[in-house]
Amino acid sequence: MxxxxxxxxxxxxxxxxxxxxxxxxxxxxxxxxxxxxxxxxxxxxxxxxxxxxxxxxxxxxxxxxxxxxxxxxxxxxxxxxxxxxxxxxxxxxxxxxxxxxxxxxxxxxxxxxxxxxxxxxxxxxxxxxxPLWKLLTDLSPEALVNTLDFSYYEDILTRSEAMQLLQSQKETRLERELIVQTGYPGYDTSVGWFNYSDAQVLRNVQEAMEQGFTAMKLKVGSKNAERDIRRARIVREAAGDDATLMFDANQQWTLPQAIEICKQLKDLNPFWIEEPTHPDDVLAHVRLAEAVDVPLALGEHVPNKIIFKNFLQSGCMSFNQVDAVRVGGVSEFILISLLSKKMNVPVVPHVGDMGQIHQHLVLFNHISVGHPALLLEHIPHLRDYFKFPVTIVDGKYLTPQEPGMSADLLQHD
CATH class of the missing domain: 3.30.390.10 (Enolase-like, N-terminal domain)
Structure with a gap:
């Protein structure tokens, strides 16, 4: 009962x-x-x-x-x-x-x-x-879409389309469920915080590789672009040619600056360049994508499904970084994820929650929606405050088993 x-x-x-x-x-x-x-x-x-x-x-x-x-x-x-x-x-x-x-x-x-x-x-x-990932992956397409608000999406993703998309993934679902046993690949953001010295960044890269991470991110966006290029080269040389590197500008460049600096960073083979200019400026990102052939990751500061809709329609977004603790929660995250799948743009969330909730959502995305299991950001600084902190082994998120979405916090003074 x-x-x-x-x-x-x-x-x-x-x-x-x-x-x-x-x-x-x-x-x-x-x-x-x-x-x-x-x-x-x-x-x-x-x-x-x-x-x-x-x-x-x-x-x-x-x-x-x-x-x-x-x-x-x-x-x-x-x-x-x-x-x-x-x-x-x-x-x-x-x-x-x-x-x-x-x-x-x-x-x-x-x-x-x-x-x-x-x-x-x-x-x-x-x-x-x-656990939330299990609840979501067990829901029928109808039950899942009943949790979503399709307002303003009727012209690009209808309720029936969303149900068909989910239904179409069931044929190949079994092979994707293996991710529950293997773990979800992570990438290390904490190697290259903006205020870290070059020596600290170098040490962090080496430690991350020892922990099994093959992907990592460097913060850029300095007033002096030469600092960014120098540090990016340090990371690439330390990590090696096979490592997956991302550069995050946190919206600091004007469009002309973004074009110039992205051209230089392109030589270091970035997996993506993140938030290169103002997060609401869809047309500036379109012009940047036209000017420089480099993948762009966007969404950390995109607040809602409508601006995501515009970015996805524009064609400039290479990776969708929708964050369930910035947009309107899990419900809106799922809607945006479904549209992203339709537009063939992979979802690689930003983790304002430190990965606690998103470790569930990327499993849902992969198993039920059919998104590729690429990467999930890892930031360790608040793990001691959670009742059930994320577990990373050899650079992978182990699948959470406790009921809920792993958001319970310990008492904090």
């Missing part, structure tokens, strides 16, 4: 974590504070749903205030009844008339929505006593 689980109350927590010795630094965030706006759903049992949105400092409190408002949409709801038509509830939250003027579908409101939505999926998986 199915357990009846009612959401009695939703509340937020403002959790912030200081980083040390240059960790987490990029061309914008020189001294970052990693922060989670946490949504906790209390129920008529001991089970709680935990959802995260990621921010970088004082703005976290504002997101928490928005969470405390949005949870009214789901308080009093039974979790199975809620998730059976979650797409409709999602739309009501995203279009709440008291908040829509502040967006729509971006900024503080969208981050708060992510935390609430993620908490719902976490609670759903926990009551079913499954």
């Amino acid at each position: 199915r357990k009846i689980l009612v959401i009695k109350r939703g509340l937020s927590s403002d959790m912030r974590f200081d980083l040390k010795n240059g960790a987490g630094s990029d061309a914008v965030h020189v001294n970052p504070v990693y922060a989670y706006a946490v949504c906790k759903l209390q129920t008529n049992s001991t089970l709680e749903g935990i959802g995260l949105a990621f921010t970088l400092g004082a703005g976290n409190r504002i997101v928490c205030d928005a969470i405390d408002y949005l949870v009214k949409h789901i308080e009093g709801r039974e979790i199975h009844e809620l998730m059976a038509d979650f797409g409709s509830v999602y739309k009501k939250m995203a279009d709440d008339p008291n908040f829509r003027w502040l967006g729509p579908h971006k900024g503080v409101v969208q981050l708060a929505l992510a935390a609430v939505v993620n908490a719902c999926y976490d609670l759903w998986a926990k009551v079913e006593e499954m």
Whole structure:
């Protein structure tokens, strides 16, 4: 008999974590504070749903205030009844008339929505006593699309198309399920934080390779481009020609700068160049892609499905870095992932959650949607704060087995 689980109350927590010795630094965030706006759903049992949105400092409190408002949409709801038509509830939250003027579908409101939505999926998986990846991969196409809001996607991806896409992947699903045993490949972002010295970057590259990583990322975007080129060469020489390298500019270049610097970085054979210019400027990315034949990875700062839709239609996006703790949570992530599959653009998420949630979502993407199992970003700095931290062995994410989405945090002072 199915357990009846009612959401009695939703509340937020403002959790912030200081980083040390240059960790987490990029061309914008020189001294970052990693922060989670946490949504906790209390129920008529001991089970709680935990959802995260990621921010970088004082703005976290504002997101928490928005969470405390949005949870009214789901308080009093039974979790199975809620998730059976979650797409409709999602739309009501995203279009709440008291908040829509502040967006729509971006900024503080969208981050708060992510935390609430993620908490719902976490609670759903926990009551079913499954890890989130298992819950999602076991759902029928109809049950899955019922959790999605196709508003403004009707012209590019209909509900029936999404169901057909999911159904079409079942024939080859068995071979993709092997990823559960082998582990999902990771790449190391922490080798090349912006404030690390050249010597530290070199040491980190060597340590990452010893840990089994064959893919790693360097932060670029310096005011002096020569620094970026020099450090990129250091990483390439240390890692070798066979290593997979990515360069992340964190939106620091104008289009003319991006064209010039990307031409130089191209000689180092990057797997991608990430966020080369302003994240909302679709046309600038199109012009860059036309000017320089180098793969572009985009999406860390793209806030919603509409801008992803525009990027995917434009043809300039080589890799889709949609992040479930920045867009409107797991529901919107899945919708964007489905469109990305239709447009033949692989999804390689940014991990504002430190990979805790996305280790589930990339398994779903590979098994159910048919995305290639390429890479998942690994950032280790907050692993000690999680109840069930990600496990990396020989550069691969081991498959999580605990019920939920691995978002439960330990008590933090």
